[in-house]
Amino acid sequence: MKDFEFEINDCKDYEVAKELIREYSTIKGAEQCFVSLNKELADLDAFYQGGALLIGYEHMTPVATIAIRKVDDHTCEVKRLYIKPDYRGKGYSRLMVETMLKRAKDLGYKEACLTTKPAVMGVAYNLYKRMGFEETGNNEGTVSMKIAL
Numbered sequence: 001m002k003d004f005e006f007e008i009n010d011c012k013d014y015e016v017a018k019e020l021i022r023e024y025s026t027i028k029g030a031e032q033c034f035v036s037l038n039k040e041l042a043d044l045d046a047f048y049q050g051g052a053l054l055i056g057y058e059h060m061t062p063v064a065t066i067a068i069r070k071v072d073d074h075t076c077e078v079k080r081l082y083i084k085p086d087y088r089g090k091g092y093s094r095l096m097v098e099t100m101l102k103r104a105k106d107l108g109y110k111e112a113c114l115t116t117k118p119a120v121m122g123v124a125y126n127l128y129k130r131m132g133f134e135e136t137g138n139n140e141g142t143v144s145m146k147i148a149l
Helices: 014-025 037-042 092-106 122-130
Strands: 006-010 052-058 061-070 075-083 111-116 134-139 142-148
Touching: 006 092, 014 037, 014 052, 014 061, 014 075, 052 092, 061 092, 075 092, 092 111, 092 122, 111 122, 122 142
Parallel strands: 075 111
Antiparallel strands: 006 052, 052 061, 061 075, 111 142, 134 142
């Protein structure tokens, strides 16, 4: 039996999610991605109602996060893809995005959208492009993307 070193689960401990999201919010240049951070952290359950908040664990240590937020009955927004720096380069981002896309489809969404800043999050931006997300707009360096589910 294989010993899984990385697994992705629904968030059961919001303090774990808050710690990862707060750490993500300190990335230089990412400040604009966190305009509603206090509202989000005040009630994660309500903020992601109709979606999901997923945590990635390496050997039971929380090291990654990604979230699905309901936009409308057909569209969800991908939010908070973050891998702790010491755990990057292992393919965890792709696993997080793949799991999120499957979950979004299972929740009945037909499309997932997101915004990212390629100048700050170039690795994530390139991953999204490789996974089939299409650019739908660029507003002063903040790129909007979407993918059909």
